[in-house]
Amino acid sequence: MKRSIKVRLVAMFAxxxxxIFSLIGGALYGVLQRELARHQHDELNTRFLDTQYMIEHNGDPARWPRVQAKLDTLTPADGSFRYWVLSDDPRFQYGKDLADIEKIDRNPNGMGNLTLRGRAYPLHTLTKALPAFQERPAVRLIVAVDAAPYMHTLHAFMIALVGLSLLGVVLVMLLGYWIAQVGLRPLKQLSTEAQSLGPKTLSQRLQISPLPGELSDLTAAFNGALERxxxxxNQMEAFNADVAHELRTPLANLIGETQVALSRQRTAPQFEEVLQSNLEELERLRSIINDMLFLAxxxxxxxxxxxxxTSIALEINKTVEFFEFVLDESKMTVKVKGDINAEASIETSLFKRAMSxxxxxxxxxxxxGAAIVVTITQQPAIIGIxxxxxxxxxxxNHLPRLFDRFYRVDAARNDKDQSQLHGHGLGLAIVKAIAKMHGGxxxxxxxxxxxxIGFSIPATGAITH
Structure with a gap:
């Protein structure tokens, strides 16, 4: 199954x-939790100080009912705040469920938690021992606040936060889909334009100007590939045409000479002459086919x-000796100069073929009578011949194409001239191929x-492709 860029972008947006929503939500939840805790602490401190002063300055048992009444007034009906006064003297005690509180209260002075039966959430408490005063012995004052409202607030905030985050993710996905669709529109147009290309429109190029910068580089690379x-x-078409032309000439010669030979009675020497001529054309055909297979x-x-x-100069001199008869007949000379001590790792048969x-x-x-010069140039990485x-x-304008297959500077050359010395137009193409095989x-x-005209090979003999 193909994965859509649009879908991947939407998924990444989501x-x-x-x-982001999780990080922000977590941070907000932490801030709210700390603020609620601080609020509870401040509320406990405020109520504790108000109560502490009243109890610390009251040591008369006759006035203690007034303290209890005051504490009853400060205690809300919903029990969100609770007060307890624990004392060894029953006259100076206060609060509901004192027996239970005395059993479960193990909190030292300061902040703590107190869990009562039948309550889903604990009570946050502030406890402090108050010294004796007049007839009142030392007592412990406990002020408690119910944590349920704060927990309900945190719970509601969490539900709202999760809901809003999910809604935000959905909105981002929808917006991301629209953004991806708009953003990928130039790519779709580019794809549509590329689909219109065909063998008959290879000269057509994709338009770069209206595209964004990221696609311009891709389009330029694609246009470069189209150009190549x-x-x-075009080279293949020209190659096919040249191959057809090169093969047609010897085949036409073979057919023509054979038809002429069969047109009337011939003697054995005459047939032998025809066969000899046909053999030359067949050799030419074989040479063309072998060269084409080599290049392939x-x-x-x-x-x-x-x-x-081996020594490069030595292999060159061996090849020059092979042409000694031709050179003497044409009164030409070949001189080898340059770095005659240069050595490289080569396949000698291929090297001789290129030199030939x-x-x-x-x-x-x-x-x-011309003087031909072969120059050997050694550099750190390559050797040039x-x-x-x-x-x-x-x-x-002809120089870059000299090594193309079947390319001829003078198109008017006749077939006789072409057939003399590798005249079928593959000689220099083979030189290029041999250089490539050696990494040059x-x-x-x-x-x-x-x-x-020449070629180069690596000085170390390493082949690089």
Whole structure:
């Protein structure tokens, strides 16, 4: 079950409101409880002082009935206040249920509680021993206040507090739902706009200007993803078109030559010549397919695994020796310079393949007698291998796309030129893939008639993806 952001926000609003109301309610309840207790204490003190003075200055048994009458007057009918005078002399006693009070009263002087039979709540008491005066012996004066009204007040306050808190939580939930609905409206609009996107509207972008700041960053990131997806989609379409074109040419050649060969009687040498030509086209087809499968594996995350620590210059020289015949025929030279002592952990077969493609590219686009330079540059983290050759300058806008599959600077090149040296447009894409498999990258520049194309690998041989 999908959890709604709106529901989660409402739930969080409710929990926050409940927590706040609970804290405030607890604080108010504590304040009320302390104030009621203080009020009881002050009331007891006031009544006790009024009674204490009257008893302390009365030691005549004949006048004691007046004290009792006064205490009867001070005692409310509802019994919310009670008075007791405990004495060893029965003439100077006062209060109801004195026998019970004498049994249960164990409170020392000061504040205390007294629980009587038949009462739900205890009595809060203030007790003090009064010294003897004239014929009156020492007595204990107890003034008590009934706690029931205060407890009823606290109980009513608690019920009202809980009810108002729950009502407040409900109101916060309703208000929170409305706030969440209004607040998430831009997100809903953004979602509706995103749902309208499709393969035919990849160039469309989500509007950022009317959105709040939090969604603007998300929308900008989404638009960036759309831009990358559009680029990948366009590249895939171009790739599919280029693949179809590259495969169509050799297939057309195969079909054409075969049809011509079968159009009339041929001798065995003539059929052999046709088969030889067809074999060349089939080899070209196999080369294209193998390169495409290699690039597909790299796209899926395949990395170089058979790493060997070796000299970079040594592996370059081995690759240059492989081109010795082509170089002699074109009267070209290859010079290796730079940090010739540089070493790295590489998969030698892949490294040679990348160097072979770079040298193929340099030879193909250089004039006879040109001097090709391979430069090794060692930095703390990476080692760069650059192949430079004189030739026709490459415009700045073409340089970033040289490593794209089937990309050609000169679209007018004929198929014959393309088929000479990895001419199906995957040579530099493979260089980029091999650099990626080693955790490196590629670079290209064309300055003052000298084109430099190369790749880099980690100096430590560590593969990072």
């Amino acid at each position: 929990l926050a409101a409940l927590l 997806m559009e680029g990948a989609y 594996r790299v796209d899926q995350g395949e990395a170089a695994t058979s790493l060997v620590r 493609n770079l040298l193929h590219n340099a030879i193909q686009h250089s004039t006879p 650059a192949v430079s050759n004189p030739g026709k300058p490459i415009a700045e 990258g590629v670079f290209a520049n064309s300055i003052e008639g000298v084109t430099t």
